[in-house]
Amino acid sequence: MTTAAVKWGTCMTDLIQILTQPDFQFLRNALIVGILASISFGIIGTYVVTKRxxxxxxxxxxxxxxxIGAxxxxxxxxxxxxxxxxMGAVASALAAAIITGLVSLYAKEREDTVIGAIWSVGMAAGLIFIDLTPGYFEISSFLFGDILLISSRDIVLVLILDAFIVTATLLFYNRLLAVCFDDEFATLRGIHAHVYYIFLLCLIALTIVLLVRIVGIVMVIALLTLPAAVAGKFTTRMWKMMLLSIFFCMSFNTTGLALGFFRGLSSGPSIIIIAGLSYLIVISIQKVKPMIKKRASFIQLQK
Structure with a gap:
């Protein structure tokens, strides 16, 4: 066993011991939310990656x-x-989901230009509202997240969202699957593809609002897509990809939380770094593996 593996095993053992102490309720809340939120992130992230x-x-x-600013x-x-x-984040995210969905489906303008405008205007509006608000606000927790500030009330909200996401996926799995892979074929089969597409964007909006509490707005896309992207390297079946994505997301959240806690680093960025490195390692292995096999075959032929 390598030295790094031994150190990491010791680190995780220490984390488990710390979690049992009464003074570390905030850390237990963070770990619970990270694990529970992975269910929604894994499912919705799979749709985001598959639909691109x-x-x-x-x-x-x-x-x-x-x-948030409003x-x-x-x-x-x-x-x-x-x-x-x-509450403001939920309202604006749902409104943005409907607007961007309608723009991508029906607008005659360049889709990327309109979406870029919505992207920047939403951020600018938040900053303007905060400038107009009396008093001082620390907005870094919204921009970069802070999973250590999670409360028991947040855990309940995550459970409600998980239940809603899982129920929606079970009820509309085949319809959402058809919309992700071939919406024209879905329309020909009598499925209201545009309606389900907007519905999918609304599910994404709700999940993103939850994600903001963990990694913040700036890094939200990374945690929503990287676990699903890693899972996609191991399977092409949607339901298997969802399960693997949930597993990877749980692993990234737990590992990033431990790294941030023991090294005195921000938890949100630590989670993203772990996810990003894992993705790079997986794609690197997949690129190198065929080369190794090809080299081995060449050596065999030489013999």
Whole structure:
């Protein structure tokens, strides 16, 4: 066993011991949310990667920041104490999902230009609202996430989202599958492909809002797509890809959380670095493997 493996095993053992201590409730909450959120991320990320709509997901995530800024402004300026930043994020993300979906389906303008405009305007609107809001706000947690600030209430929200995502996937699995691979064929079979496409974007919007709490708006696309991209290297079946994506997402969240905690690093970026390195390692192995086999075959022929 290598020295790195021994160190990592010791690190994980220490993490388990720390989690049993009462003073580390925040760490337990972070780990629980990271594991539970992986269910939604793995399922929805598979759809995003398969449909190749990560650019749409990016536009939705940045529009969510506009809703966060608007909610803070309305809360402080007009006394709407019931309006939380996450409620604003949900509203703006769903609105962005519907708008970007309609643009991609029906707009005669260049799709990439319109989506780029929505992407940047959503982010700019959030910053303007925060500038207009009385007082000072630390927006880094929204931009880069902080899984260590997760509360018990967030765990309940994650469970509700997981239940909704899993139920929707089970009920509409074949329809969403058809929309991802061939929406024209789905339409010919009597499936309202455009409706299910908008519905899929709304599911993505809800998942993105949850992701913002963990890794932030800036890095949201990485965690939504990298686990599914890694899973796609091992299988082409959609349901298997979802299960593998959930597993990889859980692994990245747990490993990144441990790395951030023991090394004093930000948890969100640590999770993304682990996911990115894993993806690079997998694709590198897949590129090198055929070369090794070819070399071995050549040596055999020489003999």
């Amino acid at each position: 709509i990560s650019y749409l997901a990016g536009a939705i995530s940045h529009c969510a920041f506009g809703g 909610a803070l402004y309305l809360n402080r300026t007009f006394g709407l104490t019931w309006l939380t930043p996450m």
